[in-house]
Amino acid sequence: MMETKDKIIVKGVSFFYGRNQVLNNIHAKFAEHTITAITGPSGQGKSTLLGLFNCMWDEIPGARGSGEIRIRLGDEWVSPLKKDIPLPLLRRKVALIFQEPNPLPMSIARNMAFPLMLAGVRDKSIVAAKVQKALSQAFLWEEVKDRLEESALDLSGGQKQRLCIARALVLEPEVLLCDEPTSSLDARAAGIIEDLLVRLRSQCTLLVVSHYMDQVRRVADEVMTLQDQNLRRI
Amino acid sequence: MIHNLAEKVVLFFSWVTTLVLGLSVSIFLGYLLWKGFPSLGPKLIFGQADPLMAVLGRVRVFDGIFPAIAGTICLVGLSAGLALPVGVCSGIYLAEYAGPGMKKLLGILFDILAGIPSIVIGLFGFSLAVFLHRHFSSRVGPCLLISAVSLAVLVLPYIVRSTQRSLEELPAGIRKTALALGASKLQNIAYVLIPNALSGISSGVILAIGRCAEDTAVILLTGVVATAGIPSSLLSQYEALPFYIYYISNQYSSRAELSQGYGACLILLVICAVLFMLAYGMTKHLSYRTLYRA
Numbered sequence: 001m002m003e004t005k006d007k008i009i010v011k012g013v014s015f016f017y018g019r020n021q022v023l024n025n026i027h028a029k030f031a032e033h034t035i036t037a038i039t040g041p042s043g044q045g046k047s048t049l050l051g052l053f054n055c056m057w058d059e060i061p062g063a064r065g066s067g068e069i070r071i072r073l074g075d076e077w078v079s080p081l082k083k084d085i086p087l088p089l090l091r092r093k094v095a096l097i098f099q100e101p102n103p104l105p106m107s108i109a110r111n112m113a114f115p116l117m118l119a120g121v122r123d124k125s126i127v128a129a130k131v132q133k134a135l136s137q138a139f140l141w142e143e144v145k146d147r148l149e150e151s152a153l154d155l156s157g158g159q160k161q162r163l164c165i166a167r168a169l170v171l172e173p174e175v176l177l178c179d180e181p182t183s184s185l186d187a188r189a190a191g192i193i194e195d196l197l198v199r200l201r202s203q204c205t206l207l208v209v210s211h212y213m214d215q216v217r218r219v220a221d222e223v224m225t226l227q228d229q230n231l232r233r234i
Numbered sequence: 235m236i237h238n239l240a241e242k243v244v245l246f247f248s249w250v251t252t253l254v255l256g257l258s259v260s261i262f263l264g265y266l267l268w269k270g271f272p273s274l275g276p277k278l279i280f281g282q283a284d285p286l287m288a289v290l291g292r293v294r295v296f297d298g299i300f301p302a303i304a305g306t307i308c309l310v311g312l313s314a315g316l317a318l319p320v321g322v323c324s325g326i327y328l329a330e331y332a333g334p335g336m337k338k339l340l341g342i343l344f345d346i347l348a349g350i351p352s353i354v355i356g357l358f359g360f361s362l363a364v365f366l367h368r369h370f371s372s373r374v375g376p377c378l379l380i381s382a383v384s385l386a387v388l389v390l391p392y393i394v395r396s397t398q399r400s401l402e403e404l405p406a407g408i409r410k411t412a413l414a415l416g417a418s419k420l421q422n423i424a425y426v427l428i429p430n431a432l433s434g435i436s437s438g439v440i441l442a443i444g445r446c447a448e449d450t451a452v453i454l455l456t457g458v459v460a461t462a463g464i465p466s467s468l469l470s471q472y473e474a475l476p477f478y479i480y481y482i483s484n485q486y487s488s489r490a491e492l493s494q495g496y497g498a499c500l501i502l503l504v505i506c507a508v509l510f511m512l513a514y515g516m517t518k519h520l521s522y523r524t525l526y527r528a
Contacts, residue, residue: 056410061334092416102411104426115415118425171416 007032013067024229037220095168101160103152138166158189270496305472313385325397348391356455359384376457389442396438400431436517
């Protein structure tokens, strides 16, 4: 019987790009409302591992995985590898933050409303309320509330990354996958993002790929390292 | 030393070719203006007819190029209207949905289509007209619709390839952004990929419009005539500027008539320029409306 506090369970997962094996017989459990840092040398498959949880490998020709991944969303367990849930639905609840901030070439307001539009939420009052809530959660509301119609591309690097986090939060995800979220930012901006991630623990389960051990020590509840196709707790 | 010399030679060669190209275009346009400008005016376009009455269709223009202008605009509009949806959708299919085998096969077929001489496509159009005339209705013959279909086939490869390439050249990051936010594949294409690829797609559209406006070989065999008036229906014969320029330059009987031919060239260039600006403006507006309005 699965422990109720587990949010993600990984059993015997291997992953291949064509004939190139990247992950070999991975076993792991990730508890709810925790931050797990995943470290390891470059090129070992950390981003690939993150991508397993929301099937971002789906469009890559020759990519395939085996084994079992179970994620508890609400009261239901879903299996991304078996695709027993429509991928758009999965990705709204298991959000991914990329290494490089990637706001779309739209206004800040339009960026924030974009995931809601994709999900079919059209009521302007609901959209406005959710946008404000998400921007506040990302410590960005006060900085942008008077310039929502301006292009998101005019924000600083740190603001862009907080916007991307806010944009992911607007759909109220249960899992937040962060692929080196501060690597392209300066120390001050990175510090703000770290504080934000710690705050988000109360509403999400976070998996954070990071190369910075001091960041890992500050932020993470659990630390795992991915090396030689295997994942182990340290 | 050798690198420095080679760079200077390449730079010099680049300047010379740019100068030659610029001068050629300037001389060509200058010559057209010199020869054609004296004939420009209401008389060239409307002949003896009243311009307002002619535009309203109340009088027919016999000795002006207004019917040819109207025919050209109708032809370009219809052929672009046929080619655009098919071309853009095919380009999207090739870039986003087709497997490697299908992509290669369709790529070869579209390349072959791009290489077919326009007179052969004109012959295809004529054969289509004959087939429809024999097996469908005797009212169908070489006409505006057949010409538009033939021109659409001619320009399809430009639109397909420009759409496909524009989509394939988008950065990988922009492809993943909407997907990670819960977009379906179709939503990603419609809301992110196409708006970001519009500038590349529009270049193919502009090329296609230019080709539709200037091609003479296709329309020679598929419905254009010297005297038909304003197109009255899709199944009617029509006049067109490229054909007017062709037959006036072959059969002019005075300098004034030849000058009218040059004038028609200038008007055709202006029409193409206006259509290009319209296409460019529409894609910019579409991009703005899609991306920047919250």
